[in-house]
Amino acid sequence: MQLGFVTGAVWATRKMPQLVGLIFLLVEPENGGDPFVAVDSVGAGPGDRVLVTRGSGAKGTENLPIDARVVGIVDMIERRESHVSE
Amino acid sequence: MQLGFVTGAVWATRKMPQLVGLIFLLVEPENGGDPFVAVDSVGAGPGDRVLVTRGSGAKGTENLPIDARVVGIVDMIERRESHVSE
Amino acid sequence: MQLGFVTGAVWATRKMPQLVGLIFLLVEPENGGDPFVAVDSVGAGPGDRVLVTRGSGAKGTENLPIDARVVGIVDMIERRESHVSE
Amino acid sequence: MQLGFVTGAVWATRKMPQLVGLIFLLVEPENGGDPFVAVDSVGAGPGDRVLVTRGSGAKGTENLPIDARVVGIVDMIERRESHVSE
Amino acid sequence: MQLGFVTGAVWATRKMPQLVGLIFLLVEPENGGDPFVAVDSVGAGPGDRVLVTRGSGAKGTENLPIDARVVGIVDMIERRESHVSE
Numbered sequence: 001m002q003l004g005f006v007t008g009a010v011w012a013t014r015k016m017p018q019l020v021g022l023i024f025l026l027v028e029p030e031n032g033g034d035p036f037v038a039v040d041s042v043g044a045g046p047g048d049r050v051l052v053t054r055g056s057g058a059k060g061t062e063n064l065p066i067d068a069r070v071v072g073i074v075d076m077i078e079r080r081e082s083h084v085s086e
Numbered sequence: 087m088q089l090g091f092v093t094g095a096v097w098a099t100r101k102m103p104q105l106v107g108l109i110f111l112l113v114e115p116e117n118g119g120d121p122f123v124a125v126d127s128v129g130a131g132p133g134d135r136v137l138v139t140r141g142s143g144a145k146g147t148e149n150l151p152i153d154a155r156v157v158g159i160v161d162m163i164e165r166r167e168s169h170v171s172e
Numbered sequence: 173m174q175l176g177f178v179t180g181a182v183w184a185t186r187k188m189p190q191l192v193g194l195i196f197l198l199v200e201p202e203n204g205g206d207p208f209v210a211v212d213s214v215g216a217g218p219g220d221r222v223l224v225t226r227g228s229g230a231k232g233t234e235n236l237p238i239d240a241r242v243v244g245i246v247d248m249i250e251r252r253e254s255h256v257s258e
Numbered sequence: 259m260q261l262g263f264v265t266g267a268v269w270a271t272r273k274m275p276q277l278v279g280l281i282f283l284l285v286e287p288e289n290g291g292d293p294f295v296a297v298d299s300v301g302a303g304p305g306d307r308v309l310v311t312r313g314s315g316a317k318g319t320e321n322l323p324i325d326a327r328v329v330g331i332v333d334m335i336e337r338r339e340s341h342v343s344e
Numbered sequence: 345m346q347l348g349f350v351t352g353a354v355w356a357t358r359k360m361p362q363l364v365g366l367i368f369l370l371v372e373p374e375n376g377g378d379p380f381v382a383v384d385s386v387g388a389g390p391g392d393r394v395l396v397t398r399g400s401g402a403k404g405t406e407n408l409p410i411d412a413r414v415v416g417i418v419d420m421i422e423r424r425e426s427h428v429s430e
Contacts, residue, residue, distance in 0.1 A: 010089070011160070011164065032292055034117035053323050058143065067141050071277060079265055094252055098244035110173070110223070141228060153226050180423035182418060182422075184418050191416060198421065206346075206375035231401050240345060259380065300359060309354065333357050338352055
């Protein structure tokens with residue numbers, strides 16, 4: 001998955017019927033890469049740091065015609081380069 | 087999903103039988119990247135700013151041999167970097 | 173989908189059983205990107221300008237272990253930046 | 259699959275229900291490319307050199323809404339440019 | 345599919361149960377791109393020039409948690425820019 005920030009939303013009145021009622025968020029990837037649009041599944045809003053699934057995993061059980069989905073809102077990122085031997 | 091502009095159409099008489107009757111649009115990605123061809127599902131035409139699904143999500147319930155589909159026509163993009171606390 | 177030109181063919185005697193009898197074409201992408209190998213589905217040959225589906229959509233109903241398929245031979249590309257208001 | 263090193267973990271309280279209980283690792287690709295987040299399936303921890311499956315293959319039999327999974331911990335990489343004739 | 349050369353192998357004792365018994369080859373793409381790991385399906389070894397399927401098509405009928413598979417050993421690549429009219 002990819003980390004990114006929600007920077008806005010996209011509105012499209014004319015769309016495929018399966019997409020009606022979905023929220024399309026504009027996401028800025030945290031580590032480079034072009035901004036993209038992802039369907040919201042967790043109530044994310046502008047400014048939120050999010051976890052995004054791209055590709056096939058975004059389609060869900062409803063098999064939606066989408067390729068990116070916000071699947072979580074990030075609380076914390078813990079960086080540790082090595083770990084103590086057990 | 088990706089934002090782009092429709093800049094033309096592609097004609098192919100000789101094609102896989104499942105592709106007969108489909109409209110192939112030429113799409114210029116809005117944020118860089120190479121132009122590509124996407125099947126239209128919303129009646130988009132040249133000049134339209136569109137929302138495109140790429141990869142597996144483009145195949146649809148008919149499981150078409152395609153990898154990009156125009157799934158919406160963009161009305162508006164709302165950019166907001168942060169949001170007011172609720 | 174991607175536009176490209178067929179520039180050759182690849183021969184592999186030793187291959188997965190599901191691939192026996194398929195034709196593997198060498199394709200040069202029209203808008204940059206590395207050449208790749210795609211299974212032919214339309215009788216394309218060297219010099220043909222083709223429409224190629226990559227990824228999941230290439231597998232077809234037979235669910236082949238492939239990731240690129242030539243799905244059409246391009247007759248014409250019509251470029252129009254904007255359209256007349258209806 | 260891709261080789262990488264686990265450099266941390268990502269915490270997200272608010273997430274899709276299917277993701278509850280999963281461990282999200284931060285992975286630094288060994289050969290360039292941006293860091294990404296992968297679900298752990300082998301008990302990997304910070305400092306481990308891992309084998310990661312990305313895309314559709316990461317979803318597993320549970321069809322999770324994810325796109326990267328740590329599928330193995332690397333013991334050794336054996337490099338040999340050519341092989342002795344049999 | 346992609347052309348590449350087998351340059352080694354990867355060993356992982358701790359791995360997902362579905363991966364037990366598979367051979368993980370290190371593949372160097374022929375036309376640029378980062379080296380990656382692919383499951384062998386044709387008995388390929390170091391020095392072999394191979395045809396590799398990436399993504400969803402690599403999973404096979406067993407639906408393995410993998411994203412790259414060596415599907416053929418290349419005998420010959422025939423390059424022809426144009427073809428004689430029929």
